[in-house]
Amino acid sequence: MMNLDELKINLKTFLDEDELKFNEPMKNHTSFKVGGPCDIMVIPKSKDNLIKSLELIKKYNVPYFIMGKGSNLIVKDGGFRGVILKLTGLDYILVRENKIIAGGGASLSNTAREALLNSLKGMEFASGIPGTVGGAVAMNAGAYGGEIKDIIEWAECVDENLNLIKLTREELNLSYRHSRVQDENLVVVEACFNLEKGNYDEIRGCMEELNRRRLEKQPLNYPSAGSTFKRPPGYFAGKLIEDAGLKGYRFGGAMVSEKHAGFVINYDNATAKDVLEVIKHVQKTVYEKFGVTLETEVKIIGED
Ligand SMILES: Cc1cc2nc3c(=O)[nH]c(=O)nc-3n(C[C@H](O)[C@H](O)[C@H](O)COP(=O)(O)OP(=O)(O)OC[C@H]3O[C@@H](n4cnc5c(N)ncnc54)[C@H](O)[C@@H]3O)c2cc1C
Structure with missing residues (x-):
């Protein structure tokens, strides 16, 4: 049985204050600047603390996800139920x-x-x-x-x-x-x-x-996760998206970059939903026009 409260109490016994956060907004931890809160975030400063945390997470059967700087990550607006283990404390x-x-x-x-x-x-x-x-x-x-x-x-x-x-x-x-x-x-x-x-x-x-x-x-002055899509064999994602007339396509605060069509950007306080709508529209349009499936390079986690 998953038991978040007991897990929190046990993590507190050995992690420093700056290694542990509760209800942490993931938009502060992704380069896209989107994402609702995770229940628990652990940022271990040592391998020992990482392994001890994982032992407890498994003991209490709580879902977890490993992240680094969140530069290839979209967390949905409902956030992540469970633990985000952010590795940036192991930075030697x-x-x-x-x-x-x-x-x-x-x-x-x-x-x-x-x-x-x-x-x-x-x-x-x-x-x-x-x-x-x-x-x-x-x-x-x-x-x-x-x-x-x-x-x-x-x-x-x-x-x-x-x-x-x-x-x-x-x-x-x-x-x-x-x-x-x-x-x-x-x-x-x-x-x-x-x-x-x-x-x-x-x-x-x-x-x-x-x-x-x-x-x-690249549109480095806007939040993004770099190339949104993987390169499909024999093509370039950016070129297909541009040829499909999608440069500048917008939904809410998210947009296909005018500068580089391979990048979806957060141009104005986008939610994860906005970004995902743009991604879906691009995938559908490129498939309809060219019969090519665009797979996301960006990892998508969490709940709506
Ligand atoms: C402006 C911009 C430009 C970019 N340019 C490039 C580029 O040129 N080439 C390129 O390849 N990428 C590029 N990226 C994407 C991104 O930077 C890379 O994919 C990077 O390697 C992701 O590292 P991260 O620590 O941010 O991982 P995260 O985004 O935090 O996680 C990405 C994936 O890696 C896993 N992961 C992270 N850390 C660990 C760990 N310690 N152990 C196990 N799994 C882990 C996560 O579970 C997830 O599946 C770009 C992104 C941006 C925003």
Whole structure:
């Protein structure tokens, strides 16, 4: 039987005040700035506290969801019944010769910056992706011809039985915006990236150039979750949406970006419902016009 009240009492016995929130509005934790409250949010500052929290969550049979920075996430307006485990407290970044070991909740762009500061090459593609290391491994995040799969050596994860397991690059089954982490509901607590010694100025130049391109092409001045849809085999989602005449399509406060049709944006206090209506309309129209199914890249959780 699910027992939220007992879970809350037990979590309070070992978590610090800033590791535990109740009825927390998820719009404060998603880059889309949408989403109703979750019953409980745990932001553990150590692996121990993460595992102890998971033990209790399982004991009291409460649903849970793992998140990083919420940069690929829509939480519906009714919020999430259960526990959101937000990993951003595990945010250390260590450099060991040509390797970087980072906590699952470390910012990916800070990790890329650490690579730059140590003249390590390979993370340039990641410097403008606004998520965490764990979220990037789960999603096999990528951009401008690079992806996590190219640089990861291993990830330490907590499995469904609460064992800590270390998975190699091969064992992580990384493919386009997909990994074993998603299939098996693993929690990424740490990852190791294998980089190469490079030239500081060249790495910096490359990062600046990629971020300049992002700024030029993407509507970064509005809340969004980046590309809303996955790239369908043989097509580009943005091009299909543009060709379907959907640039600027609006519902409530959500809109298909005029600047980049692959982005749905929150242009004026959108609710999650507004965003989801735009997504549905885009999927329906693109299917009717071109017979192509657009799958969301963005994860959608919670209740209406
Ligand atoms: C402006 C903008 C630009 C973007 N550009 C890109 C881009 O170029 N390329 C790209 O790939 N993505 C891009 N994204 C999407 C997003 O940043 C990535 O998908 C990122 O990897 C998500 O990380 P997160 O920590 O925010 O994950 P969240 O959004 O919090 O979660 C996403 C998924 O990952 C899972 N997850 C998160 N953390 C963990 C963990 N520690 N262990 C297990 N599972 C976990 C969640 O359960 C969920 O399924 C962009 C987003 C924005 C807003």
